[in-house]
C-alpha cells in the first residue's frame with residue numbers, strides 16, 4: 075500500500091535513496107528513504123528521527139567544528155559588503171512589498187545562521203526589533219552581541235517573553251529541516267506570531283524529485299523536499315494567502331562534499347585613480363575619459379554579475395523556492411471574530 079501524501083493526499087509515490095553525508099558517527103539519518111509524491115512533488119524523509127533526537131542534534135551537533143555548517147559564534151564578526159547580505163536584502167525587500175515595516179517593528183528569523191537578515195535589516199530598516207528562534211547553544215550570545223537581537227527556543231517562548239508580534243517572520247532554509255509531522259503545527263503556530271498586517275517569508279531548496287535527478291552530494295539533515303506546488307499547497311492548507319512564489323538562483327547541479335561557496339570580492343575606490351586624474355596632461359584628457367567610460371561600463375557589467383550571484387546563490391549553485399505569505403482574509407476574519 076502506498077503512502078498518502080500529507081500535502082495533497084495522493085497515494086502515487088516513488089521511493090528514492092536518502093544521501094547521507096557528514097556526522098558519520100550518527101545513525102540519525104543513515105536509514106532514511108525519500109518518499110516523493112507523484113501528484114504534488116512533495117518529498118519526505120522517512121522514517122523521520124524523533125523530535126528529541128532532532129532537538130539534541132541541532133543544539134549540539136549541527137554547528138560543531140567538524141561540521142560543514144560550522145559557525146564559530148564566539149568569534150564571529152559582522153560581514154563586509156557594506157553591511158548587506160544580498161540574499162537577505164532580496165527577501166526583506168520582497169516582504170516589504172506586502173507589509174509596511176515601521177520603526178521598532180519586529181523581524182523574527184527562525185534559524186538566522188550567522189545573522190545575515192539581522193545585519194541587513196539594521197542597514198535598511200529604521201530601528202528594527204530583532205528576534206531569533208534558534209536552538210544552537212552559543213548563537214544567542216552572538217546575535218545579542220553583534221545585532222542586539224534576542225534569542226528564543228520556540229515561537230511560544232518568543233510570544234510569552236517578548237509580548238510582541240512579528241511584522242516579518244523569515245524561515246530561510248529552515249523549513250526543510252523540520253520533520254513532516256511538525257510542519258502543519260509550525261505553519262499554524264506562525265499565525266499567532268505574525269501580526270495581522272505582517273508577512274511570512276519562506277525560502278527552501280527547490281527539490282522536486284519527480285523531474286530532477288541531480289541533487290546535492292548529500293541531503294543530511296534535510297527531512298522535507300519541496301516543489302513549487304507542494305510549498306504553495308502546504309501554506310494554503312495552513313491558512314496562509316500565498317502572495318508570491320517563484321524559483322530563484324541557478325538550476326541545481328551536482329556538487330562535491332565540502333566544496334566552498336562562490337566568493338565574490340567587491341573592491342572600494344582606490345586612491346591611484348585620483349592621483350592619475352590630477353597628473354595627466356590636458357592633451358591626454360579625452361583619451362582618459364574614453365578609458366574611464368570603458369572601465370565604468372566593464373565595472374557595471376561585473377557589478378551586475380556579482381550582485382546576481384550574491385543575491386540569489388545559496389550554497390553552491392542551488393536552485394531555490396522563495397515565497398511570501400500573508401494571513402488569508404477568511405482566517406483573519408475568524409481571528410478577529412468576537413468569541
Ligand SMILES: [Zn+2]
Pocket residue numbers: 079080081082083084111112113114115116304
Ligand atoms: Zn502530494
